[in-house]
Amino acid sequence: MCWLRAVFIFSVFFIACSSGAVLAVYDNVRPRLEYKCLESDQQYDCMFDNVHINAQTLATHDVNFGFDDATLNSQKHVTFKNSTVRILPKSLMQSFRQIELLDLNRLEMEEFEPNAFTSANTIQELYMPFNAIRYLSPDAFQNLRSLTVLALDSNNLTTLPHSIFHGTPNLKAFSISNNNLELINDGTFQATASLKYLRVSSNKLTHFDLSLIPNLFYANVSFNQLTTLAVPIVVEELNASHNRINIIRGPINENLAILRLQHNNLNDTAWLLHYPGLVDVDLSYNELEKLTYLHFVNMKRLERLYVSNNRLVALNLGSGPIPTLNVLDLSYNHLAHVEHNQPQFDTLDYLYLHNNSIVTLKLASNHSVKVLTLSHNDWECNNLRQLLKVVSRPVVDDSDQSCNKLDYQLVHGFCCKVKSPVEPKRQ
Numbered sequence: 001m002c003w004l005r006a007v008f009i010f011s012v013f014f015i016a017c018s019s020g021a022v023l024a025v026y027d028n029v030r031p032r033l034e035y036k037c038l039e040s041d042q043q044y045d046c047m048f049d050n051v052h053i054n055a056q057t058l059a060t061h062d063v064n065f066g067f068d069d070a071t072l073n074s075q076k077h078v079t080f081k082n083s084t085v086r087i088l089p090k091s092l093m094q095s096f097r098q099i100e101l102l103d104l105n106r107l108e109m110e111e112f113e114p115n116a117f118t119s120a121n122t123i124q125e126l127y128m129p130f131n132a133i134r135y136l137s138p139d140a141f142q143n144l145r146s147l148t149v150l151a152l153d154s155n156n157l158t159t160l161p162h163s164i165f166h167g168t169p170n171l172k173a174f175s176i177s178n179n180n181l182e183l184i185n186d187g188t189f190q191a192t193a194s195l196k197y198l199r200v201s202s203n204k205l206t207h208f209d210l211s212l213i214p215n216l217f218y219a220n221v222s223f224n225q226l227t228t229l230a231v232p233i234v235v236e237e238l239n240a241s242h243n244r245i246n247i248i249r250g251p252i253n254e255n256l257a258i259l260r261l262q263h264n265n266l267n268d269t270a271w272l273l274h275y276p277g278l279v280d281v282d283l284s285y286n287e288l289e290k291l292t293y294l295h296f297v298n299m300k301r302l303e304r305l306y307v308s309n310n311r312l313v314a315l316n317l318g319s320g321p322i323p324t325l326n327v328l329d330l331s332y333n334h335l336a337h338v339e340h341n342q343p344q345f346d347t348l349d350y351l352y353l354h355n356n357s358i359v360t361l362k363l364a365s366n367h368s369v370k371v372l373t374l375s376h377n378d379w380e381c382n383n384l385r386q387l388l389k390v391v392s393r394p395v396v397d398d399s400d401q402s403c404n405k406l407d408y409q410l411v412h413g414f415c416c417k418v419k420s421p422v423e424p425k426r427q
Contacts, residue, residue, distance in 0.1 A: 029204055032062040037075060044103070046075035047098070050288065051083040058087060058113065066095045077101035088112045093120040101125040108132055108178040118143050129153040136160065142167035153199075166191045173197035177220070184208045200224070201239070210235070211250050224259065231256065233273075240264070241282070250274065261286070262306070269295045284308040284329070293320035300324070308332045308352070317344040331355050331373065345369070354398055365390050374400045379416035381409065388412050
């Protein structure tokens with residue numbers, strides 16, 4: 001609520017609000033809205049409360065933040081609460097020239113006033129997620145030379161201007177997930193040599209050449225419409241899941257450790273030879289039909305490999321086991337004969353084989369398997385009994401609930417085919 005104070009001094013009329021806003025009306029001069037910092041907490045030393053600004057406000061009022069003497073506005077961490085700022089006024093940065101962190105989260109913001117950030121050369125972190133920003137001018141961030149973190153998640157952006165980052169040479173982290181971007185031009189990040197963390201997930205991207213950002217450490221381009229993944233030369237963690245990727249290219253990268261490629265259209269794994277340092281790889285929900293040790297021969301530290309929900313009919317890891325591998329998920333494929341992979345299986349801690357068509361499986365008595373899934377396969381009963389002599393519960397972690405097929409029966413909780421006796425040959 002506002003309290004009314006009428007003071008006729010030098011022909012000025014004031015209306016002051018308990019939120020810190022003051023409406024000053026001068027004779028023959030545009031009315032002026034004034035907002036002061038009245039709150040702070042451990043994270044922010046300036047919290048504007050109950051600020052409401054739109055295009056009409058700026059058209060009819062002068063909007064001022066803090067004291068007229070900008071040297072008195074020394075706060076460095078600034079945010080808003082209980083506010084709606086549909087257009088960001090340039091007067092905020094003109095008044096607060098020492099801001100290092102500016103949080104403009106959830107303000108229903110749609111646009112910036114021209115030159116809104118011209119005076120913002122001290123800002124290091126700028127957060128604007130969960131707004132309604134539709135457009136960025138090419139020079140929107142031109143003077144943010146100190147900027148290291150920029151967040152634009154959950155807005156309505158469809159494009160990034162080619163020169164948007166020409167004035168932000170120190171940008172290290174950029175996030176623009178949950179927008180409507182369809183294309184990122186190849187030169188967009190040319191001026192951001194320091195960029196290491198990038199998140200562009202949940203957009204509509206059909207083209208984005210990540211390899212043109214040479215110093216990336218982490219990148220997330222998941223939930224887009226990419227068909228080609230260009231892997232940067234030093235990236236260590238890359239999430240490109242939920243796309244349409246069928247081509248992976250890029251130079252050899254021994255730093256890449258975590259690779260998420262589930263829910264794509266991959267049909268081969270030869271590209272794995274370029275990434276010998278992988279530790280964790282998820283290739284589930286693709287179109288792979290075979291897996292061969294030849295594509296893993298250079299793996300130095302692979303620990304987890306997920307290949308569930310593919311079209312695997314052939315698995316050949318027995319000829320050259322991956323010595324560091326301890327988790328292998330082959331569930332929901334079409335594998336039938338896997339016994340020649342025993343040298344690899346014996347060394348695993350976790351082996352998931354459920355929902356295939358496996359007939360026989362062998363493990364050595366000194367295997368290291370701690371968790372094994374076997375349900376929904378096509379076991380031969382005699383072999384299954386032999387297998388269950390060397391593995392038993394709680395290592396075996398699942399079971400079949402029923403077995404209603406002709407010539408099949410439940411053995412220790414698993415459905416298996418009873419081998420028919422051989423009929424004597426007729427003379």
